Amino acid sequence: MKKLLSFAAIIGFAGVASAASLSWTVSNVYMTSDTTTKADGYSAYLFITEQAADYGAKVTTVDDITTLITTGGDLTPYIAAGPQLTAKGAFANAATGYNGNNFGAGDSLTAFAVIFDAASYSEATHYIVTGTKSQSWTSTTGAKSLAFGSMAAQTQTNPSWTAVPEPGTAALALLGIGMLIRRRRA
Numbered sequence: 001m002k003k004l005l006s007f008a009a010i011i012g013f014a015g016v017a018s019a020a021s022l023s024w025t026v027s028n029v030y031m032t033s034d035t036t037t038k039a040d041g042y043s044a045y046l047f048i049t050e051q052a053a054d055y056g057a058k059v060t061t062v063d064d065i066t067t068l069i070t071t072g073g074d075l076t077p078y079i080a081a082g083p084q085l086t087a088k089g090a091f092a093n094a095a096t097g098y099n100g101n102n103f104g105a106g107d108s109l110t111a112f113a114v115i116f117d118a119a120s121y122s123e124a125t126h127y128i129v130t131g132t133k134s135q136s137w138t139s140t141t142g143a144k145s146l147a148f149g150s151m152a153a154q155t156q157t158n159p160s161w162t163a164v165p166e167p168g169t170a171a172l173a174l175l176g177i178g179m180l181i182r183r184r185r186a
Contacts, residue, residue: 019102020137023145024081024113026091028152032117032126035156038089043116043124045075045082046093046146049132050110062112062129069114070165075121080111083120091115103144108136113148117161126161128154 024046029039047060060078068075086092091113112132116124130148137144154160 020104020107020140021143022103022109022135023143024093024111024133024148025145026113026115026130026148026151027089028150028156029089029091029115029128030152030155032155032161039115039117039155040085040088041119042085042091043083043119043121044085044091044113045116045121046080046111046113047078048080048109048111050108050134052106052108052136053104062132065114066129066162069121069127072165082113083116102140103137104140105138106136108134110134111146115151124164126163128161 026044029042029044031037031039047062047065049059049061051059058077065075065078067073068078081093082091084091084093110132111134113130114121115128115130117126118124121127128151130151133146133148135144135146
């Protein structure tokens with residue numbers, strides 16, 4: 001009986017070890033303040049825009065995430081993976097399942113990454129959004145990758161970091177609009 005249980009456990013572990021998985025990478029990210037130095041202490045998060053099965057995370061859009069960033073909203077329900085800084089200027093997430101689930105035949109997803117100039121998005125002053133990438137699985141084994149590629153053109157040659165507004169900016173704008181409306185009524 002022990003041999004039978006041991007054999008079943010080995011088969012189970014082998015199945016998990018060879019299950020279909022996903023990894024993602026972003027490379028050549030340079031500092032916002034010094035475009036000749038690769039980023040260190042930054043964070044990157046993966047967001048899913050489409051998925052063939054429900055893996056437990058909220059599907060979103062680039063516009064929705066950038067709106068949440070600029071208004072100081074909570075990104076947590078939408079984060080599929082991250083933050084992962086593996087080396088200066090490079091982000092990678094090792095091949096894994098998604099939200100504790102492994103991928104299977106027929107599964108697919110489309111995603112994008114957002115890189116922040118701080119250890120977490122809540123501390124960031126600038127961010128940059130990658131393009132979207134898609135991946136699909138034809139079997140229940142094998143690793144797939146979302147390679148967002150080099151960000152050197154965006155962060156070094158032609159910096160396109162977007163500033164995260166100060167939290168008070170939106171509140172001051174709303175206060176100003178309220179005062180204008182009140183003044184017009186008076």
